[in-house]
Amino acid sequence: MATDATEVFRFMDLPPEIRDQIYEIILCAWPPPKQAVDKKKHIISIAGELAYYHRRVDFGIVLANRRLWHDAFSVLMKQNLPIKVSLNAYLGHQLLRSKQVPVVAIASRAVESFNGYVMSHSIQLRMYPISPSMDVLILWRDLDCFCQALAESSIPFRGGKHTITIANPFVNTSTPHYLNPRNQARLLEPYRKQLCGFTSFEVTGNVEPSLAESTMQEVSQYPSYDPEDFLQDILQRNKLGHEYFDKGNNIMAYETWDGAFVKILSLTRSMNRVWQQMKTKAGTNWSYRLAEICFQLSYNRVKSIVRVMGQLKEEKALMEHVDRYFHSLESALIYEPFLFRQLGASWNPTATQKAERCYQAAIGHRLVERNIENAERYINFAAQILPANPDIQQERENIARWRAEWKYYLTR
Numbered sequence: 001m002a003t004d005a006t007e008v009f010r011f012m013d014l015p016p017e018i019r020d021q022i023y024e025i026i027l028c029a030w031p032p033p034k035q036a037v038d039k040k041k042h043i044i045s046i047a048g049e050l051a052y053y054h055r056r057v058d059f060g061i062v063l064a065n066r067r068l069w070h071d072a073f074s075v076l077m078k079q080n081l082p083i084k085v086s087l088n089a090y091l092g093h094q095l096l097r098s099k100q101v102p103v104v105a106i107a108s109r110a111v112e113s114f115n116g117y118v119m120s121h122s123i124q125l126r127m128y129p130i131s132p133s134m135d136v137l138i139l140w141r142d143l144d145c146f147c148q149a150l151a152e153s154s155i156p157f158r159g160g161k162h163t164i165t166i167a168n169p170f171v172n173t174s175t176p177h178y179l180n181p182r183n184q185a186r187l188l189e190p191y192r193k194q195l196c197g198f199t200s201f202e203v204t205g206n207v208e209p210s211l212a213e214s215t216m217q218e219v220s221q222y223p224s225y226d227p228e229d230f231l232q233d234i235l236q237r238n239k240l241g242h243e244y245f246d247k248g249n250n251i252m253a254y255e256t257w258d259g260a261f262v263k264i265l266s267l268t269r270s271m272n273r274v275w276q277q278m279k280t281k282a283g284t285n286w287s288y289r290l291a292e293i294c295f296q297l298s299y300n301r302v303k304s305i306v307r308v309m310g311q312l313k314e315e316k317a318l319m320e321h322v323d324r325y326f327h328s329l330e331s332a333l334i335y336e337p338f339l340f341r342q343l344g345a346s347w348n349p350t351a352t353q354k355a356e357r358c359y360q361a362a363i364g365h366r367l368v369e370r371n372i373e374n375a376e377r378y379i380n381f382a383a384q385i386l387p388a389n390p391d392i393q394q395e396r397e398n399i400a401r402w403r404a405e406w407k408y409y410l411t412r
Contacts, residue, residue: 081140
């Protein structure tokens with residue numbers, strides 16, 4: 001029988017479970033975020049950028065009437081569990097980039113005006129009390145990645161004040177009691193899994209008091225490291241970085257070495273009590289060995305990112321790596337002496353090791369065409385220590401040509 005062309009399809013006559021599946025497809029089917037690091041190809045595709053979810057949600061069907069909206073909103077919240085993170089703008093970008101934490105939106109009216117967050121996380125750092133802040137919208141599915149970034153960051157987030165507030169956006173939906181104690185515990189699980197030594201950590205809002213208390217206690221506990229196991233883990237990461245580097249996977253090499261260096265730095269800056277216990281237990285030889293590996297990791301990071309820049313031909317692609325290069329160099333020149341002081345070790349890099357690092361720094365400065373005076377100072381020091389090294393002499397000539405071109409352009 002022919003169907004009447006004017007017949008109306010009654011969406012609300014569908015079984016609830018079918019309607020929920022439709023809501024999920026419309027509102028919750030997120031494509032993979034566009035990330036800056038392509039780990040399969042071992043390259044940075046958008047260096048220095050955040051990992052964004054790129055999707056426009058069509059709310060047309062759910063705006064037909066109030067019941068549709070309430071049902072759809074409940075599905076939207078349960079499947080996505082949106083979280084607002086508020087923190088220092090500059091440090092926040094560094095943190096999110098470090099682990100490529102997927103972001104839905106950042107510092108926009110939508111983030112500020114949205115009232116459907118299941119949880120908010122405010123971070124205040126004492127050393128940046130009045131710095132500009134930003135609000136970031138992430139999904140609960142990515143909270144584990146965010147917490148991992150917090151735990152492994154070289155920025156002293158452990159020393160900051162963290163306030164976790166659980167809300168209940170389900171009150172006026174078809175499932176007002178969705179955030180029961182079991183689902184509250186699920187919300188907080190990434191914090192309990194990833195964080196330790198966060199001594200100023202508060203859980204408040206729509207949360208079971210006993211759950212909030214146990215979470216705060218667990219997150220504030222300092223870890224217990226065996227000194228030799230800790231050292232062996234760092235040595236293994238260094239070895240893995242070399243394997244990546246030898247295969248030409250320079251970004252993976254950088255990330256591996258950077259992770260090992262940051263692990264040491266984070267421990268010394270944020271968990272001083274644990275650090276002192278480890279030093280006392282391990283003795284001077286352990287500190288000596290760890291100081292040596294710190295220098296190697298620091299040097300390797302600079303070397304790997306300089307190789308990445310040297311392989312790029314387009315200026316735009318090269319410039320995308322500038323921040324990473326200078327961050328590595330700054331860490332070597334600033335944080336490394338701090339680590340040596342914390343270790344209290346007598347180890348110091350040899351003149352040859354210093355010269356090799358200066359050689360890499362000279363190449364890096366020339367590639368990004370920044371501060372020719374520093375490039376000359378680095379290469380002259382390297383040439384003074386290793387005058388017979390042909391690579392250093394070749395780089396000295398490259399920088400001399402750069403100086404000549406610079407003078408030419410100034411006199412035109």
